[in-house]
Structure formats: C-alpha cells, structure tokens
Amino acid sequence: MTARGVLRRAGWLLPGLFLFILSLELLKKGAAAVGPLLRGMDVGGLAGALGFGWMMACVVLSGSPVAAIALALLASRTLTTEEAFAMIGGSRLGASFVVLVIGMLDDLRNRRTEKRSAYIGVAALVSTAVVYLPALGLGLMALRAGAFHGLRLEGRDVGSLVAAVYAPITRLAASVLPAWVLFLAGIGCLLFAFRVLDRVLPDLQSRPTPMSLAGRVTYQPWFMFAVGLGVTALTLSVSVSLSLLVPLAARGYIRRENVVPYILGANITTFIDTLFAGAVVGHPDAVRVVAVLMTTVTALSLPIVFGFPYAFERLVDGIARGATRSGRSVAAFVAVLFLVPLILMLL
Amino acid sequence: MLEPGADCLVYVDPAPRGEWALALAALLPGRERLSFYLLATEDDVRADPGLLQRAAARLAGAGAVREVVRPGPAERAVVAEAAQRTYALLVVPPAGRNAIQRMLKGSRVATVVRTVPAPVLIARRPPPRLQRILAAVSGDRATGVVAAAAELGGGLGAAVDHVYVASEVTLPFAPEVPPVAGAGGPDGLAAVRSILAERGVSGSLLVREGLVVDEVLDAFDSGAYDLLVVGAGSGERGPFGSEDLAERILLGCSGSTLVVPPAVARGPRTSQPD
Numbered sequence: 176m177t178a179r180g181v182l183r184r185a186g187w188l189l190p191g192l193f194l195f196i197l198s199l200e201l202l203k204k205g206a207a208a209v210g211p212l213l214r215g216m217d218v219g220g221l222a223g224a225l226g227f228g229w230m231m232a233c234v235v236l237s238g239s240p241v242a243a244i245a246l247a248l249l250a251s252r253t254l255t256t257e258e259a260f261a262m263i264g265g266s267r268l269g270a271s272f273v274v275l276v277i278g279m280l281d282d283l284r285n286r287r288t289e290k291r292s293a294y295i296g297v298a299a300l301v302s303t304a305v306v307y308l309p310a311l312g313l314g315l316m317a318l319r320a321g322a323f324h325g326l327r328l329e330g331r332d333v334g335s336l337v338a339a340v341y342a343p344i345t346r347l348a349a350s351v352l353p354a355w356v357l358f359l360a361g362i363g364c365l366l367f368a369f370r371v372l373d374r375v376l377p378d379l380q381s382r383p384t385p386m387s388l389a390g391r392v393t394y395q396p397w398f399m400f401a402v403g404l405g406v407t408a409l410t411l412s413v414s415v416s417l418s419l420l421v422p423l424a425a426r427g428y429i430r431r432e433n434v435v436p437y438i439l440g441a442n443i444t445t446f447i448d449t450l451f452a453g454a455v456v457g458h459p460d461a462v463r464v465v466a467v468l469m470t471t472v473t474a475l476s477l478p479i480v481f482g483f484p485y486a487f488e489r490l491v492d493g494i495a496r497g498a499t500r501s502g503r504s505v506a507a508f509v510a511v512l513f514l515v516p517l518i519l520m521l522l
Numbered sequence: 523m524l525e526p527g528a529d530c531l532v533y534v535d536p537a538p539r540g541e542w543a544l545a546l547a548a549l550l551p552g553r554e555r556l557s558f559y560l561l562a563t564e565d566d567v568r569a570d571p572g573l574l575q576r577a578a579a580r581l582a583g584a585g586a587v588r589e590v591v592r593p594g595p596a597e598r599a600v601v602a603e604a605a606q607r608t609y610a611l612l613v614v615p616p617a618g619r620n621a622i623q624r625m626l627k628g629s630r631v632a633t634v635v636r637t638v639p640a641p642v643l644i645a646r647r648p649p650p651r652l653q654r655i656l657a658a659v660s661g662d663r664a665t666g667v668v669a670a671a672a673e674l675g676g677g678l679g680a681a682v683d684h685v686y687v688a689s690e691v692t693l694p695f696a697p698e699v700p701p702v703a704g705a706g707g708p709d710g711l712a713a714v715r716s717i718l719a720e721r722g723v724s725g726s727l728l729v730r731e732g733l734v735v736d737e738v739l740d741a742f743d744s745g746a747y748d749l750l751v752v753g754a755g756s757g758e759r760g761p762f763g764s765e766d767l768a769e770r771i772l773l774g775c776s777g778s779t780l781v782v783p784p785a786v787a788r789g790p791r792t793s794q795p796d
Contacts, residue, residue, distance in 0.1 A: 292692040394761075401763075428690040428693065430691075434691070488733060492732060
C-alpha cells in the first residue's frame with residue numbers, strides 16, 4: 176500500500192473512534208429505558224442475559240456491537256457484572272448463528288443440494304458453543320473468585336477527556352430525546368462506527384494470503400488458528416473475518432480441515448474492540464469481564480488446537496454434516512437454535 | 523515401479539513387526555526378478571548375528587538377496603542407504619511408537635517417507651494375499667497413485683478401487699465460478715475421472731464427502747482392503763504452514779500403505795495436496 180493509501184485509511188481512525196465512544200455514551204444515557212424493557216420482557220439473570228445477547232446479535236447481525244452494548248448497560252448499572260459477562264458470551268453465540276443463517280439463505284438462493292455453505296455456519300456455531308459454554312462457566316467462577324480484580328485500562332485523564340468532549344453532546348441529546356430514542360441512536364451510531372472503522376483496516380483482499388490457497392491446501396491447525404487470530408485482530412469481527420474468506424479463498428471454496436482452527440482463533444481476537452469499549456465506558460468491572468472471558472476462551476482453545484485438533488475437527492464436522500445433510504435438516508437446526516435464546520430469555 | 527531387475531530395500535527389524543516387512547516383500551509381484559537389499563542396523567546385527575540370514579531365507583526365490591548393515595537408528599540407516607542407491611521400492615515396518623513417543627522421537631515411517639524420494643511400502647499386518655487395493659486419489663498426485671495401484675493390482679491379480687474425498691465447502695455468497703479442469707474446488711473429481719478414463723482403469727470410484735484423512739481411513743476399514751495407496755505430500759515444498767495429509771493417513775491406517783512420492787506420483791493438478 177502506498178503512503179497515501181496508509182494516510183487515507185488512518186484518516187478514518189479518528190472519526191471512527193469518535194463515533195465509537197459517542198455511541199457508548201449514548202447507550203449509557205439511553206440505558207435507563209432498557210431496564211424496564213428487560214424487566215417487561217422478564218429478562219433477567221445469567222440465562223436471560225445470555226439469551227438476550229444471543230438474540231440481539233441476531234438482530235444487529237454482529238456480535239461486537241452487542242458486546243459493547245452489554246458494557247454500556249453495565250456502566251449504567253442496568254446489568255450486573257455477571258449479567259454483562261453472560262450477555263457478551265451470548266453475543267458471540269449469536270454472531271455465529273448469523274453466519275449460519277447467512278449460509279442457509281445462500282443455499283436457498285442457489286438451490287444447493289450439496290456442499291452447502293450453511294456448513295460454515297454450523298461449524299462456526301458448534302465450535303463457538305463447545306468452547307464458549309464451558310468458558311462462560313469457568314469465567315463465572317473466576318469472576319466470583321475475584322480474578323483480574325482491579326484490572327483497569329482506563330485512566331483518570333482519559334475519563335475526564337471523554338467527559339469533556341462527549342458530555343455536552345449527550346446532555347443536549349438527553350434534553351431533547353427520550354431515553355429509548357437515545358438508546359436506539361446509540362445502537363445506530365455504534366453500527367455506523369464499525370463501518371467507519373472498517374475503512375481503517377488494511378485491504379487484505381488485494382494481497383496474496385494463506386487464505387487464497389485455503390480451498391486447495393490443508394494447513395496445520397496451529398497455522399490456521401494463527402491466521403484466524405491475525406485476520407480477526409484486524410477485522411474485529413468473526414462474521415466479518417469469515418465473510419472475508421469469500422473473496423480471499425480462491426474460487427469460493429475452503430477445505431473443511433481449515434475451518435475449525437480458523438474459527439477458534441477468530442473467537443479470541445474478536446474481543447479486542449470489546450476490550451477497548453470496556454476501557455472507555457467507565458465501569459470498574461468493564462475491562463475485567465472481557466479479560467476473564469478472553470482468558471477462559473483462550474485457555475480452552477489452546478489445548479484443542481495443540482492437543483487434539485483432529486478429534487475436535489471430527490466432532491464439529493460430524494455435527495455440521497448431519498445438520499446440513501438436507502435443506503430440511505438445516506431448517507430444523509436453525510429453528511431449534513432460534514428457540515434456544517428465546518427459552519433462555521424466558522427462564 | 524517394479525520393473526525386472528529393480529532394487530528393493532527391506533528394513534529388517536528384530537521386533538516382531540519386522541516380520542510384517544518380510545511377509546509383504548515376499549508378496550510383491552515378480553519378486554523372482556527383483557533384487558532385495560536387506561538392511562539392518564549394526565546394533566541389531568551385533569545383538570542377533572543370524573538376523574539377516576533368517577530374513578534372507580524368508581525371501582527365498584527372489585531374483586537376488588543382498589545384506590546391508592548400517593549404523594542406527596533405523597530411520598537414519600534407511601535414509602542413508604536410500605541415498606546410496608536408487609531403489610524402486612522401500613519396505614519398512616512401523617516402529618510401533620505411540621503418540622507421545624512420536625512427539626519425542628518422531629515417526630520412523632514418516633521420517634522415511636518425508637526424506638526418501640522413492641515409493642515406500644509401510645508393512646502393517648499383511649494378510650496371506652493382497653486381494654483388495656484402495657487407491658486414495660484426492661490429491662494432485664492422482665496420476666501416479668492410479669498408475670502404482672494399477673501396476674500392483676495387475677501383478678497381484680488384486681481388485682483395485684479408488685476413493686476420492688471432496689473436502690471443500692462453499693463459502694456463503696461466494697461467486698459462482700464455472701468449473702476449470704485441474705483447478706481447486708469440486709473440479710478435482712472431474713480431473714480424477716478423466717485420469718481414470720485416460721488410463722482405462724477399471725474398478726469402482728468411491729466418492730466421499732468430509733475430512734480427507736477420516737474418510738480415506740474409514741473407506742479402507744469398511745471395505746476390508748489389504749493395501750492402501752496414497753500420494754506423498756509436497757513436504758518442504760508446500761506453502762508455509764501446510765500439512766501433509768499422507769503422513770496422517772499412513773500413521774492412522776490399520777493396514778499396509780504404499781506411499782508414492784511426488785516425483786513419481788505427480789500428475790495433472792487436482793484439488794488436494796495429499
């Protein structure tokens with residue numbers, strides 16, 4: 176990339192960060208309207224927060240904004256630390272569910288009867304669920320035991336700078352808009368901020384990468400894990416990094432041996448933007464909940480990648496093949512999984 | 523591969539699995555026209571001076587049998603001997619190491635396959651006769667694998683089947699690209715069919731979908747085959763971080779495996795490098 180290209184991309188960084196922090200501030204201000212809504216929907220506790228995060232990620236088609244919203248709700252005391260933790264976990268499951276729904280729609284559109292692209296979605300969801308559900312349990316124990324207690328990334332100076340820049344805007348907005356509109360505006364602003372930040376990211380599609388061979392070459396699990404870590408550290412979203420595979424993998428195919436370790440890696444670095452959100456929302460536990468989840472997910476992913484990658488691949492492949500055997504089985508799988516967050520919210 | 527007068531190297535292991543290599547070598551087609559070099563390590567010969575003589579007796583009727591002794595360990599001896607002479611085939615039994623031992627010491631057969639540019643026959647529980655051969659033709663070395671399997675099958679009067687594993691999955695909203703012969707994606711199957719047709723190969727082509735290693739091993743076990751033929755990976759010439767599936771197949775196979783190296787096996791590029 177030329178120096179001019181680098182500068183042009185870097186030029187989007189400040190507006191992107193400005194919008195990202197603004198959206199978090201708007202969400203915090205508007206969160207007052209969400210508490211009664213959640214209570215009205217009878218959403219509460221860990222299961223409810225998990226289901227809510229999952230469902231919301233399905234609605235906004237991405238996990239990262241939902242994780243940021245969970246932190247904003249934590250900062251406004253609408254959610255407890257544990258509920259925010261569960262909602263962030265749910266957002267990751269929902270993000271994988273989005274990949275599955277997209278794959279299913281693609282198969283329907285192309286009337287595909289074999290090599291279904293829903294396979295990627297099922298593999299993403301199963302890989303995520305198998306790691307995240309125990310990671311959430313472990314993380315909860317770690318939170319209760321005080322792990323990372325006192326971990327802070329924000330400083331007094333940053334906090335006062337944020338207040339100085341954003342307080343006049345949010346105060347004005349709060350004076351003319353009802354809280355629920357502020358919250359919706361915050362969500363819209365957050366989604367827009369992610370689009371702006373996308374412009375900062377390097378153009379991976381124009382470069383030769385290991386993924387351009389991923390349809391033909393089988394890579395070592397640790398290598399695809401590292402690629403998943405790296406690509407998602409740049410794209411910040413599992414669904415974006417998975418969708419990046421489309422133009423990157425030659426001719427629209429990827430070998431199934433390469434899928435699972437890539438997703439496991441992507442599931443870790445997708446938290447980078449959430450860590451940043453935790454640093455700016457101004458709650459003492461915000462960074463801690465993200466760090467705990469990131470640590471437990473990493474702790475469970477590493478033995479899989481370096482210890483028994485093939486057995487795990489076999490498990491995921493078996494489920495994904497079973498679920499994508501026919502159009503009906505995909506639809507049944509999606510319908511069942513759509514009910515899971517609803518049931519969790521009603522528990 | 524096994525033309526008259528060709529030299530075959532057989533590693534003589536004093537362990538009971540050493541018998542597997544001798545039994546399999548004795549089953550090779552046209553062995554009365556082949557020259558067998560029986561290799562043992564210095565330590566093994568010192569411990570059992572009659573080791574190579576007994577092994578030679580097992581190959582009675584072969585064109586010629588010669589004895590070679592080299593310093594060990596086994597894989598180093600085999601690799602060093604293969605570097606000294608052009609062998610048409612190496613017959614090696616596995617060392618019988620478990621996963622932890624393999625992590626610490628490496629795999630004997632994988633080391634030999636990776637290093638020696640000749641076909642390697644890994645002898646594992648050979649039956650009294652080789653009647654059913656399965657050739658894994660998923661790789662870009664399908665031509666050589668088909669040829670090696672056909673040659674062995676013809677010489678032994680064995681039935682040869684082929685298995686192709688489609689491992690590719692479609693990415694959501696990927697553009698529809700028309701098939702191109704010899705390229706990636708599902709076109710590999712068409713390329714394999716064309717190779718089989720060109721060579722006039724009879725026998726069935728099993729098409730499976732899934733993880734290549736698991737599907738090939740499952741096809742081998744469920745079809746009760748006696749010998750598996752695979753193309754060796756590209757070794758150090760593959761892209762950085764790539765994996766040689768042939769190694770995993772030969773380590774996981776419950777029966778004997780013939781690994782055809784890239785130099786012998788390379789044919790029109792299809793979809794997979796194993």
